[in-house]
Amino acid sequence: MSSFADQLLVLVLLINILILGTHRARVAIRAIALQGVVLGMMPLLIHPVQGHILLITLFVVLAKGVCIPWLLFGALSKIEFSEDLPPFLGYAGNVIAGAVATVMAFAFAARLPLAPHHQELLTVPAALATILAGFIALASRRKAINQVIGYLMLENGIFIFGLLLTEAMPLMVEAGALLDLIAGIFVMGIIINQIGREFSSIDTSRMTALREEE
């Protein structure tokens, strides 16, 4: 793998932190789109150019760079109010948690029994760090839209790991997975709208009607 791809992964890690630290949903959406596009370009850098790889790149860039941000902005635009709901742990707490998670991912990846030619790459630690950052966003954010962005980060992390395995994943499955992702975001976007309409807020911590009665 070229070292340029490794440098791009650093950018991906920085975007994780940016998303964890930003308080604006629009910034987060743009950042996740950029992350998706950067990741979409990665297969081109790693593998020799062939039709299969080109198609994957095209799909991923279109899906993560165009389609999903468009859906998310759509979901956001119909909610007129915008409120600042600080996440659990606060923004600074989130950033620190993300940084700690990244360090842990690097430490953990160094001990994994990877294939010899993957030992030196950033791919595995970056994948783990992005997955963890996604979990942090999912667990600490209270706005539904930010939770979706956390989910996307998680997906991106898994995608990074998948970069090691492009040969094993047939095009059909990759394309199908992307299609499912888009459909999922589409459905989530609709739900966010409905949440906004029903609760006059997209604060998911207000959703406590369903629980066991004592």
Added chain:
Amino acid sequence: MVLFTLLVLIPVAGALIAWLIPSNVKRPWVMPVTACLHLALVVAIVVAPPLQSRNEWIDLDAIGKLFLLEVSALFAACAFYSVSYLHYRRERNNRVLCMGMQVCLAAMSLAAGVHHMGLLWLAIETTTLSMAPLVYFNRNARSIEATWKYMLICSVGIALALLGIFFLAYSTVVAGLPPSLLLEPLQGYAPRLPAGWLHAAFVFLLVGYGTKMGLAPLHTWKPDAYGEAPGLVGAMLAGGLANCGFIGLIRIYQICMASGNAPFCRAALLGIGLLSLFTAAAFLVHQTDFKRMLAYSSVEHMGLFAVALGLGGKALYGAMLHLIGNGLAKGVLFLAAGNIHRAFASKSRDSARGALRRAPWSGALFLAGFLAMTGSPPFLIFSSEYSFFVAAFTQGHPLVGGLLAVLLMVAFLGMAMTVLPVVFGEPPKNRERTKYHDTALLVGPPLALLTILGVVGVWLPQPLYRLVNAAAALLEVAR
């Protein structure tokens, strides 16, 4: 192969037709037509001799056939039921519901037959997605909350399953083998795969598909989604999607069994299975909402699946029987529960009581479904649970067997405390009557499912017996 393609394409075509039909009244009739075609095709495939030309990607083995039979029968029941149910709820647009049900059927049929782990994942993910809008059928604050939880938790879970699949593929890379995600080659490689990556893959797939199945502690979305979804959607979720997650789990189990890592996987499965049983039993006692009660019952039975896989041996035969028993019994219970919910406009045992007087057929079905679900003879689940006990006590897990007995007993009592008032209690005087009354299409489908459960419980037809044995043998491979 052609037949299998048709199996997937027919529901998709049905969904398209449902989308094109403008009339809210006529549209639901698409589903029974699809269901009949699908069921006929499934029977034809199952009865037909196995194909000589096997495809690596798609190969309908005994497990897949059993699952297909179960799902197709359950969908048929739901389809006929839905005609009457949707007629009763004409005011709601049912286009999304009709489409979602059929897309889900297509995805589940695909899941039954694929042997490529990636494609299987795709099919399971599609079932999750297609059902999400259906949970939101009632369009109120409670159902939006349930849908959000369902969507987010299941999506994250299924994403983790994808990571598990990647780990599985990566283990082949580390071992220096050609990367592959096909079931048979992986089973062949299994002894040479590095144990660490294989364990990681198993754990992630267990968490991922476990979320989908609703194993504790990943079950939190389940009571909400089952409680707020309409009865027929609940039936598909509990009898179809949960079993579909189990199929995903079975595939990785097959690989792990072939690898010589059996003790680790079995211990993990036993642990999570018993935890699910415990959680379910704890929440079943004093459950006032009978639809949420059914959700916990589903958690309980998913726990039974995990325990059965963990026990191995004779329990595998039971697990395969349970695949049918759980699916069909859940169908009976949810459809009957949906009727009772409509009849009383409430799903709490405090206000919905005396179903036998208010809607006698539904009340009786609910009671019978409860008995079938909790493993009373003569229903099928009795045989499957019996085989779990035999396996536990004869294969050196007396503690598991004892726990199983206690927890199933508690679950039975807990469910009885909710079901009996709902069925036999005194109807509340002050509530005004809804316009609901039992009709043939509302009670016929669950009755049919119940009859199958009863008949098969007493007398298992020879072809079905062979099929169940063949499926169990597939799980025992390479031991």
Added chain:
Amino acid sequence: MIDLLIHLVLIILIPPLLPGVINRTKAAFAGRTGAPLLQPYYDLYRLLRKGTVFSRTTTWVFRAGPIVTLAATLAAALFIPLGNHAPPLSFNGDMILFVYLLALGRFFTTVAALDTGSSFEGMGAAREVTFSCLAEPVVLITLLVLSRLSGSLSLAGILTHSSTTLWLASGASLILLVAGLFMVLLAENCRIPFDDPTTHLELTMIHEVLVLDHSGPAFGMITYGAALKLSILSALFLHVALPLRNADPYLDWLVFVISMILLAVAIGVVESCMARLRMTRVPQMLLAACVMAAFAMILVVR
């Protein structure tokens, strides 16, 4: 010997030029003519000629503040290589001394501010110290990373090591360092978006409020010290960001001066394009700089 002389001359003469360039750039962006480039020199000259007023409540600490700060900063300047030339002083581990000299300067500025007993200056001191808690680690981590990359322990070895080949080899961590350092450069020298050097609203400023009570030559020393600190950190930054090397030593000096001026222009552009951050966002930005430096360290250490 000539190098030593040039170093001393540059370190003494260049600092006031940088604020002049920055202000000129900002003026150009705003469509004004702006003050002359050499205005900061005139200001210093004017301040030095003035008398000084000391409050009766202050002690010797207040008088010592500007002097110690300027002395510490000047001492630190002797360790920084300018361009491609060895600094006058250098030994193994001097990077720790360098960081502590800057910290000593800050300590005396804040102690002098506290010595006035004014609540405004106390508030400013609190802010200054809080933010430097986050800014200093970035400088230290940067130096550690560079030391690891170069295998040297002295500032001279660390800073003159980075080159275009190093950029190709570990560009990612260097980009992170550059980004982190630039943020610290802005924050430490009270530039927008962290602090506004032109504002005199007590509630929003950080640095200006510290020195409200100083006047005359003391204030001149503070202004000069601040400009000196800007040029030291700029030189540090340039070593990492623009490792230009040529064979001719005199060309090197010229390149150094030009790149300093270009950096000042860049700072001016940033100041013109951005708005001041809300006070609560400042620690978050600095935290981001810390995280970037930490990432760079992870990348280098693994």
